Amino acid sequence: MMNNENPLQITIGKEVELEGVGLHTGNKSKISFRPAPANTGIRFFRSDLAGTPMIPARLDFVLTTVRGTNLGLGDAKVHTVEHVLSACTGLGIDNIDILVTANEPPIMDGSALPFIEALIRAGLKTLDAPKRWLHLPHEIVYSAKDGARYRATPSDKFEIEATLVHDHPLMPKMTLSMTVERESYLAEVARARTFCFEHEVDYLKSQGLAQGGSLENAIVIGKDRFHTNTEGLRFPDEFVRHKMLDLIGDLTLIGRPLFKMKIEAERLGHAHNVEFAKLLDAAAKKLRKPKTPALEAQ
Numbered sequence: 001m002m003n004n005e006n007p008l009q010i011t012i013g014k015e016v017e018l019e020g021v022g023l024h025t026g027n028k029s030k031i032s033f034r035p036a037p038a039n040t041g042i043r044f045f046r047s048d049l050a051g052t053p054m055i056p057a058r059l060d061f062v063l064t065t066v067r068g069t070n071l072g073l074g075d076a077k078v079h080t081v082e083h084v085l086s087a088c089t090g091l092g093i094d095n096i097d098i099l100v101t102a103n104e105p106p107i108m109d110g111s112a113l114p115f116i117e118a119l120i121r122a123g124l125k126t127l128d129a130p131k132r133w134l135h136l137p138h139e140i141v142y143s144a145k146d147g148a149r150y151r152a153t154p155s156d157k158f159e160i161e162a163t164l165v166h167d168h169p170l171m172p173k174m175t176l177s178m179t180v181e182r183e184s185y186l187a188e189v190a191r192a193r194t195f196c197f198e199h200e201v202d203y204l205k206s207q208g209l210a211q212g213g214s215l216e217n218a219i220v221i222g223k224d225r226f227h228t229n230t231e232g233l234r235f236p237d238e239f240v241r242h243k244m245l246d247l248i249g250d251l252t253l254i255g256r257p258l259f260k261m262k263i264e265a266e267r268l269g270h271a272h273n274v275e276f277a278k279l280l281d282a283a284a285k286k287l288r289k290p291k292t293p294a295l296e297a298q
Helices: 083-091 113-122 184-187 196-208 240-255 269-286 291-296
Strands: 010-012 016-021 026-037 042-046 055-056 062-064 070-071 077-079 096-100 124-130 139-142 150-156 158-162 174-179 195-197 219-221 260-268
Touching: 010 026, 016 113, 026 113, 042 077, 042 150, 055 070, 055 077, 083 196, 083 240, 096 269, 139 269, 150 269, 158 240, 158 269, 174 184, 174 196, 174 240, 195 196, 196 219, 260 269
Parallel strands: 042 096, 158 260, 195 219
Antiparallel strands: 010 124, 016 026, 026 096, 042 055, 062 070, 070 077, 139 150, 150 260, 158 174
8 A cells, every 4th residue: 555666465574462451341462463475355263262263354344333343254353453454454464473472562651652662573574466446436425424434536646635623622623634655654653542531530440441551552532631651742733634544554454555545534432434435335235336238257
């Protein structure tokens, strides 16, 4: 996706691991990234379960999108996959096996940066197979009753304009536009951390969510100030940058690098991201579908 000069698929050079706790489950978790062959895509494995069951990182395996994107196949589930997937796409990785020792990857610092750093340590390896681009045949529009709006149009590059809208005095309308390439992703998106509002914390915990959350891995937006660790905000508009990070991660579930389209999205959320991704996937599949019975028979 990110390297226009090299249209070949990419994996990593060697295995690399990270450890931490899951944001929502609070479970201790180790994540291992392993090289994968061409055309296998991104796959999760539950290494703590008998038989190490596999869950493809694809739209068909999305179970829920409550405060994160959760995948499952049979009895195997993996929660909150968006930051890991965003890191993979941010580096242009097409094929990788991701093993987790619990039902959620570690949240690390709440951004994609720790995963990016680990994957860079593993090294990127080019495979002898062409990348599978996603091409749009026409404009794709999605909207929802809560005011969420998404629009994708064909482009000669991958562009995103994300707009964050919240009715909060500390959260003015924020818009970020950028051409998504490896360098811009690393500089402008990867470091942005997840966040929530202070009034949500007790409710989230009562619902079994945010069990592993802390100021070391999330920003909490209070009535009149931001609660953070000693680092403070990494960007004045870190919140919209994180929404873009999430969007890239959720769109990764289409299963092909996202390339040659411009996306405009307002009031982003995981449920909307996934529904929008389904529309993009369906449009791309129609574009690839053979047009005559003779072609279908070949």
